[in-house]
Amino acid sequence: MPVVLAVELRKLNRSLALLLALAAPTLIAIFVFFNMLRGEKPQPWEMYTQGAAAIWAFFMLPMSVTALTALVAHMEHGPRAWDHLRALPMARWKLYAAKAVCVLGVVAAMSVLNLLLTWGAVNLAATLKPAVAPTGVFDLTGQAILLGKVLLAAILMIAIQFWIAMRFSSFVPALAIGIGGTFFSVVATAAKQGVFFPWQMPVNMLATEAWRVNTALGLGCGLGLVALAAAIAHLSRREVI
Known part of the structure; x- marks a missing residue:
């Protein structure tokens, strides 16, 4: 498994995945x-960090996952390399598991970049325009925990996109x-049923109701891990069409 994972990481280095990983958080920071x-008065740090997290969870994360899974899958689909890979003397599931780990790793790295670039953007803006310098303290730990929850809640969505892209x-x-x-x-942002919709589970980490946070986190992470394992098992037995 470590060897397969190392090969997948080398493939990512030669693809546009790293550009994608940098582009999405950079756009949020910009x-x-x-x-x-544009502002005239200072606002608390939380306003900027929560706003960046909301943009990430609500729109940029789902679209990034869509592009990333398609890109990772196309590295094999494009040159029709699956026949060669699946003929190698190793368990097929390792091939798909390594790709899934890489996808999750890139999304995690994008979450970290979102936090760091947002911090940099706020400080740069405050330097250029001191009148809007944020008030309060930058809660690094709290923001990191929030983005971690967003990532965990997104696992079900990632598993679905991964399965379809690979299949x-x-x-x-x-x-x-x-x-x-x-x-x-x-379009269904305000719907209460959105807590059960995989693409809305990440943004529910910013909800004020505890039941929404806990439900979306439990379903997104718990069912997501089950779905990811099921996808890997299913893909390792099926042919690509």
Whole structure:
């Protein structure tokens, strides 16, 4: 497994995955930066960090997962390399498990970058325009915990996107599901049933009701791990179409 994982990491280094991992958090930081410069009065740190986390969980995370899983799958679909990989003298499940670990790792790295770049954007804006310098204290621990929960709640969504992207050689099904899931998440933001919708589970980590947070976290993480294991088992037995 470590060897397979190392190979997958080398593939990521040669792909556009790292560019994607940097682009999404950077866009959020740019938005926070210019939004601060538009202001006239100082706001608490929490307003900027929570705002960045909301943008990430609500829109950028689902779209990034859609693009990332399609990209990781296309590294094998494009050159039609699955026949060669599946013929290697190793358990097939290891191939898919390594890819799943890489996807989760990249999403985790993007979460960390979101936190760091938001902090940098706020400080840069405060330097250029001291009148809007944030008040209070930057709660690094609290924000890190929040983004960690967002990641855990997103595992079910990641598992669904991963399975579809790996199952079909065309990137259309994965993109259609990802765009559709994000669309319904946006238009049904206020729906109470959204806590059970995989694409809305991450943003529910910012909810004020404890039951929504706990329900979305439990379902997103618990069912997500089960779904990811089931996807790996299913993919290792099926042929790509």
